[in-house]
Amino acid sequence: MEIDRYKIDLAETERIEKLMKKSQRPIPDPDDWLEEELKRNILLTTVDYVADWARSRSTFPLMFGLACCAFEMIGTAASRFDVTRYGMDIFRWSPRQADLMICAGTLTWKMAPAVRMIYDQMPEPKWVIAMGACAVSGGTFRESYSVVPGINRIVPVDVYIPGCPPRPEGLIYGINKIQQKILKDSIKNYQ
Amino acid sequence: MTVALKGEDVAKKLGEVFPGAVVASDKVVVVVDSQHLYKVAEYLKNTTGFEFDYLANLAAVDYVDYFEVVYHLTSLKNNHSLVLKTRCYGREKLTVPSVYSLWQTADYQEREAFDLMGITFTGHPNLKRLFLWEGFEGHPQRRDYL
Amino acid sequence: MAIKTEPFILNMGPQHPSTHGVFRMRVTLDGEVIVGLEPVIGYLHRGIEKLAEGRTYIQNMPFTDRLDYVTSMTNNLAYAMAVEKLAGIKVPERAEYFRVVIAEMMRISSHLMGVGFFLNDLGAMMTPVLYMWREREKIVDLFEMLCGQRLTYNYMRFGGVSQDVPEEFWPALKRFVAEMPKFIDEYEQLLSLNEILLARTKGVGILPSDMAVKSEPAGQCCEPAVLSGTCVALTHILSMTDLISMSRWGALGTAMTDTW
Numbered sequence A: 001m002e003i004d005r006y007k008i009d010l011a012e013t014e015r016i017e018k019l020m021k022k023s024q025r026p027i028p029d030p031d032d033w034l035e036e037e038l039k040r041n042i043l044l045t046t047v048d049y050v051a052d053w054a055r056s057r058s059t060f061p062l063m064f065g066l067a068c069c070a071f072e073m074i075g076t077a078a079s080r081f082d083v084t085r086y087g088m089d090i091f092r093w094s095p096r097q098a099d100l101m102i103c104a105g106t107l108t109w110k111m112a113p114a115v116r117m118i119y120d121q122m123p124e125p126k127w128v129i130a131m132g133a134c135a136v137s138g139g140t141f142r143e144s145y146s147v148v149p150g151i152n153r154i155v156p157v158d159v160y161i162p163g164c165p166p167r168p169e170g171l172i173y174g175i176n177k178i179q180q181k182i183l184k185d186s187i188k189n190y191q
Numbered sequence B: 001m002t003v004a005l006k007g008e009d010v011a012k013k014l015g016e017v018f019p020g021a022v023v024a025s026d027k028v029v030v031v032v033d034s035q036h037l038y039k040v041a042e043y044l045k046n047t048t049g050f051e052f053d054y055l056a057n058l059a060a061v062d063y064v065d066y067f068e069v070v071y072h073l074t075s076l077k078n079n080h081s082l083v084l085k086t087r088c089y090g091r092e093k094l095t096v097p098s099v100y101s102l103w104q105t106a107d108y109q110e111r112e113a114f115d116l117m118g119i120t121f122t123g124h125p126n127l128k129r130l131f132l133w134e135g136f137e138g139h140p141q142r143r144d145y146l
Numbered sequence C: 001m002a003i004k005t006e007p008f009i010l011n012m013g014p015q016h017p018s019t020h021g022v023f024r025m026r027v028t029l030d031g032e033v034i035v036g037l038e039p040v041i042g043y044l045h046r047g048i049e050k051l052a053e054g055r056t057y058i059q060n061m062p063f064t065d066r067l068d069y070v071t072s073m074t075n076n077l078a079y080a081m082a083v084e085k086l087a088g089i090k091v092p093e094r095a096e097y098f099r100v101v102i103a104e105m106m107r108i109s110s111h112l113m114g115v116g117f118f119l120n121d122l123g124a125m126m127t128p129v130l131y132m133w134r135e136r137e138k139i140v141d142l143f144e145m146l147c148g149q150r151l152t153y154n155y156m157r158f159g160g161v162s163q164d165v166p167e168e169f170w171p172a173l174k175r176f177v178a179e180m181p182k183f184i185d186e187y188e189q190l191l192s193l194n195e196i197l198l199a200r201t202k203g204v205g206i207l208p209s210d211m212a213v214k215s216e217p218a219g220q221c222c223e224p225a226v227l228s229g230t231c232v233a234l235t236h237i238l239s240m241t242d243l244i245s246m247s248r249w250g251a252l253g254t255a256m257t258d259t260w
Helices: A005-022 A032-039 A042-057 A069-077 A112-121 A133-137 A168-183 B007-017 B037-046 B106-117 C048-053 C058-065 C069-087 C093-122 C127-147 C169-191 C195-201 C209-215 C219-227 C235-243 C251-257
Strands: A061-065 A100-104 A127-131 A159-161 B022-025 B029-032 B054-063 B066-075 B080-089 B094-097 B119-122 C008-012 C024-030 C033-040
Touching (some): A042 A168, A061 A069, A061 A112, A069 A100, A069 A127, A069 C127, A100 A112, A127 A168, B007 B022, B037 B080, B037 B094, B054 B106, B080 B094, C058 C069, C069 C093, C093 C169, C127 C169
Parallel strands (some): A061 A100, B029 B080, B094 B119
Antiparallel strands (some): B022 B029, B054 B066, C008 C024, C024 C033
């Protein structure tokens, strides 16, 4: 039984065009629960505190390096700017085992359905870091015909790290920010 | 050091074998008519003295009146190189014979030229878009896109 | 009794550990043997050529950095040399030599990364990468002294480089050049007689010379052929040295490639 390769190509085209139509506006950043920390009651606070502390200190990042920023991500994971000290020891390859997606590099429309699929495969709770100018807003390539102007059209982003490429210290600052954000989280949000 | 062959000398030799094939020639470049392209390329590949067995680069250029396809040929045996060009006029239905059967590397490079410029290469086994997805409308690298 | 089988098309998608960036392969499998492979590319096609149409020559220099981000200085250099050839700009001699020095350092750093990730793919998870990255950080520090950037340098200009070398660069470079052979010896000691490495690479993926000429690979493709003992003499692969055809400070660079 010969599988028609042309049909596979057409199916990919359909996925891309559908996603392009859906992504005309950026997805709003998931920030609105940040003000609600004052509304927590006492019992949940202790549980929340422990859960958030555990989650923020042991996130498993997903290796999602698309372009040049991937090298600074690997540099951050290397021995000089160690990211293991923040609990991100192993960069997972499979999205089912990861909870932090560090999207490093330019996203093109052809790649976008794959990013969405991988984001959907990650189990809750999950967070996304947009690393580098290209992931934040399209960067130098914003006017191009094939570049998504910022990954927040495809996935909701929690922390944006500007830079081209951001220095490893910059990525570590972003990781600190996301740890602070996770600390403010509550398990009520995931029920 | 690879020697760049003089375009005019090569044009003279080609003019003896294929009369009417060479349209123009320069110090570096030989411009050939697109109908004779395959025969000229075969001749350049197989004759002793030339033996261009390595196609280093295949690129397409859009001058607004015509499109040009540029071939950078190198000979590994004789250590010389040449630039071969061909033109196709108009904006629609551009065809150039494919050199895939001579140099296999033309496979992907011709697909790129088709994808970005819209030049169809006749005789190519698998001419479909390379960088952009199948249903993309238009050929982005053309001057009049956007 | 023969079991009926049929080939199976598996998609090794754009995000995959061994693709190093985005590269998709549609693999036709017969059991576990690969009988066909169709690469699908274009997942990082940013339309740089189209964007470059609307900018001046010097504004395109940062774009060339991002083409091959492993060796950005060399891309800058190639673009600068092309424009200089077109415009007939003469480069001063000191700048010419210095550009060769930078290009060779870039080549060392890219080979280090290449070796590191090659071993990563062979199964040694991240250890060789960490070793190689240690030296790469030293080279990147030297480049940071020159132009302030760690990855996308944008340092070359038409007619030379963008700014002169600071005072502390030359002693640092001399220290690096003095120390580097010791690290290459360390790698050689770790890798050359490594049984797993030899078992997984010897005799694998031999590219015979006629097929090599026919399909014209470029650059690192000929490395595995060298590994297995078949030396494919492709003089034109070194087309970079055609461009940088000046005195070779690259003794260190060739030593690195010769560890194979």
